[in-house]
Amino acid sequence: ARTWRKQTLGRLLLDLVVTPNHYRGTDTSERWGAILTAHHRDDVDETILLKLLRGSHLTNLWGMDARSDGFDLLALHDNDTVSKSPASTFTGYFAKPMLSIRKNDVLDYLNSQSIEWREDESNNSNKYKRNKIRN
Numbered sequence: 409a410r411t412w413r414k415q416t417l418g419r420l421l422l423d424l425v426v427t428p429n430h431y432r433g434t435d436t437s438e439r440w441g442a443i444l445t446a447h448h449r450d451d452v453d454e455t456i457l458l459k460l461l462r463g464s465h466l467t468n469l470w471g472m473d474a475r476s477d478g479f480d481l482l483a484l485h486d487n488d489t490v491s492k493s494p495a496s497t498f499t500g501y502f503a504k505p506m507l508s509i510r511k512n513d514v515l516d517y518l519n520s521q522s523i524e525w526r527e528d529e530s531n532n533s534n535k536y537k538r539n540k541i542r543n
Contacts, residue, residue: 414479414502417443421500422481440478440499447472447504450511454541461537476502 425439452471459469481498506514518525534540 417502418479418481418500422498425481425498438497438499440501441481442475442501442503444503444505446506446514448506448509448511448514450542452507454538457541458538472504472507474504474507 421441421443425441455471456469478499478501481500515525517523530536531539531542534543
C-alpha cells in the first residue's frame with residue numbers, strides 16, 4: 409500500500425506542480441509540492457508500540473517523521489507535460505501536520521463543525537498487526 413500511495417499521489421502531485429495554473433512559485437528551475445496526511449498522535453503511539461513488539465532497540469523507538477525525505481517526482485511520471493516544463497527538478501514530500509493532535513480531538517472538532525470525514529475500511533479489520541493494536 410505504501411508503494412502504491414507514493415506512486416499514485418506522487419503522479420498527482422507532479423501534475424499539479426508541472427501545470428502553470430496550479431504552481432504559484434517564482435523559481436521555475438526547481439518545483440516542489442507536498443501531500444498532507446491526517447496521521448495523528450494515536451498513529452505515532454501505535455508505531456512506537458509496533459516497534460517495541462518487533463524488538464527494536466531503544467535508540468530506534470520513535471514514531472513518525474513530520475515530513476518525509478524529498479523524493480524525485482520525475483521518477484514516478486512519464487507524461488509529455490514534464491518535458492515541456494522549464495523546471496529541472498520536481499521534488500515531492502509527504503507531510504503529517506497533525507502528529508501532536510489526538511484522534512479524539514480531531515473527531516470532536518470535525519463533529520463540532522459538521523465536517524464529514526472518511527476512514528479507510530481496512531482500519532476495522534484485524535488482518536493487520538497495527539489494527540490488532542488499535543482495535
